[in-house]
Amino acid sequence: xxxxxxxxxxxxxxxxxxxxxxxxxGCWRFAGTSVSEAREKVEAALAVGIDLFDHADVYGExxxxxxxxxxxxxxxxxxxxxxxxxxKGGIVRGVPYDASPLHLAAACEASLKRxxxxxxxxxxxxxxxxxxxxxxxxxxxxxxxxxxxIREVGVSNFTRSQFEALQHYLPFPIAAHQPEFxxxxxxxxHDGVLDQCMERNVTPLAWSPLARGRLGLSLEAARxxxxxxxxxxxxEKLDLLAEREEVSRAAVVxxxxxxxxxxxxxxxxxxxxxxxxxxxxxxxVHLSRRDWYAVLESAQGERLP
Numbered sequence: 598x599x600x601x602x603x604x605x606x607x608x609x610x611x612x613x614x615x616x617x618x619x620x621x622x623g624c625w626r627f628a629g630t631s632v633s634e635a636r637e638k639v640e641a642a643l644a645v646g647i648d649l650f651d652h653a654d655v656y657g658e659x660x661x662x663x664x665x666x667x668x669x670x671x672x673x674x675x676x677x678x679x680x681x682x683x684x685k686g687g688i689v690r691g692v693p694y695d696a697s698p699l700h701l702a703a704a705c706e707a708s709l710k711r712x713x714x715x716x717x718x719x720x721x722x723x724x725x726x727x728x729x730x731x732x733x734x735x736x737x738x739x740x741x742x743x744x745x746x747i748r749e750v751g752v753s754n755f756t757r758s759q760f761e762a763l764q765h766y767l768p769f770p771i772a773a774h775q776p777e778f779x780x781x782x783x784x785x786x787h788d789g790v791l792d793q794c795m796e797r798n799v800t801p802l803a804w805s806p807l808a809r810g811r812l813g814l815s816l817e818a819a820r821x822x823x824x825x826x827x828x829x830x831x832x833e834k835l836d837l838l839a840e841r842e843e844v845s846r847a848a849v850v851x852x853x854x855x856x857x858x859x860x861x862x863x864x865x866x867x868x869x870x871x872x873x874x875x876x877x878x879x880x881x882v883h884l885s886r887r888d889w890y891a892v893l894e895s896a897q898g899e900r901l902p
Contacts (some may be wrong), residue, residue, distance in 0.1 A: 599886045601856040603879070605646075608860050610681075611772035611799045613749050615718060617681055619855055620876055621649035621802065623864040628657030628665050636669045636676075641873040642865075643679055651775075651802065651864050652712070653685035653723055654704055660711045667713035683719035683773075683802075684708045685753055687726055696726035698737035705741055719773060721751035725759045735766035742769070751775060751802070757789040764797070773800045778861060780831055780850060780896040781808035791859040803854050806863035812850055827898045834895040838888060844878040852882035853892050 607616035622642040627635065639650070656662035663684065670677050686704035687696040705720060720741065722734065741747045751773030752760055764771050774794055776785040778801065785791045785801065794801045807813055811828065812835070819829040832846070839846045854863045865876055894900055 601884045601886065601889060603852055603855045603882070603884075605880050608800060608862055610719065610749060610751075611797075612770045613772045615681060615749055615772065617649040617862060618646045619860075619862055620645070620647050620851065620879070621651055621683075621862050621864045622647050622873070623651045623804065623866045624662045624666060625653070625656050625866050626662075626868055627652075628661035630665070632665065632668045632672060635665050636673060637870060638868065638873065639666070639669055639676060641870045643676070645874060645877045647865070647873075647876075648679060649681045649683060649719075649862065651683045651685075651804075652708070653688070654708050654711075655688045655690065655723070660707065663708055663711035667711050671713045677714060681718040682712060682714060683721060683751070684712065684717055685721040685723035687723040694724050694726040694728075696722050696729045696734050696737075698733055698740070701734075701737045702741070705746055709746060716745060717747045719749050719751050720747035721753045721773065721775060722755070722763075724754045725752075725756070731759075731762040732766045735763055739768060749773075753802075753804070757793045760790075760793060770797070771799055773802050775802040775804055775864075777805050778803035778854060778863075779806045779808045779812065780835070780853060780892055781811055781828070783893070783896060786893075791857065791861075794859045801859050801861040803861045803863045805866065806854050807847060807850055807866075813847065827896075830898065831892070831895045834892055838882075838884070838892070842882045844881055845875055847872065848875065848878035849882055849884075849892075851876060851879035852884055853889060855879060856884055856889055 608619050652663050654660050689695045738750050749772040753775035776790050778785045819832050822828050835846045835849050838849045851863050854861050
């Protein structure tokens with residue numbers, strides 16, 4: 598069988614010196630627990646090998662996710678040396694977007710304070726602000742980098758052209774591009790984002806790889822969804838592969854994403870310790886080209902020509 602290799606080695610974050618494990622941990626739902634419970638999740642991820650932790654200043658009320666993570670680091674400062682910290686700025690509740698230089702400077706300072714760290718390894722623009730000229734955005738990011746507050750820059754939910762406009766004005770390469778990507782969200786395969794990542798040697802960070810939990814539904818629950826027939830068919834295909842490979846359905850989905858030649862890093866959002874630990878089963882999965890395209894066909898609900 599023509600197998601698709603999924604190497605366990607660290608993946609470069611674009612053309613930079615940063616290297617990360619091929620899976621990352623997303624802190625969208627991280628807030629709302631005790632520091633000890635939060636530390637258990639961080640330590641479980643690190644034990645698997647996960648070393649990139651992805652935040653945003655709007656995760657939780659008033660930066661609660663960053664603040665809780667920072668309290669974990671304050672109690673266990675040795676953890677910081679074992680990880681890469683990523684966060685995002687540019688969303689303002691009710692506005693909704695502000696990536697102006699003044700706002701980004703303040704947002705980055707606030708994230709540094711909440712995370713109890715001196716530098717953010719990867720600072721990302723959360724969503725494109727259509728009212729900020731890319732030249733001004735680039736100048737703000739260059740200043741943050743020059744001042745040692747951030748190491749590298751990424752974008753999230755940008756189109757191909759928005760990426761290019763920002764890159765045009767930056768004197769250093771963008772390291773990461775964060776699109777939603779899963780068998781339920783195939784847009785990056787067709788809108789040029791993953792092609793651009795390969796062309797530019799930029800690392801895709803795939804958010805919501807399990808489609809916001811939809812790929813964890815039972816068949817019965819899937820059939821009750823608005824696109825129930827399509828979703829159930831996809832889940833049936835994933836379950837056949839999971840049974841063959843003796844892993845969970847989630848492991849097959851992660852393997853499917855990891856196998857793409859743009860070398861994506863899926864961002865896990867689970868809050869369960871067992872699922873964090875089991876995520877490494879993705880590297881046990883052996884997918885052929887036929888398997889990969891069969892999942893794609895099931896996701897699209899039609900045969901490829």
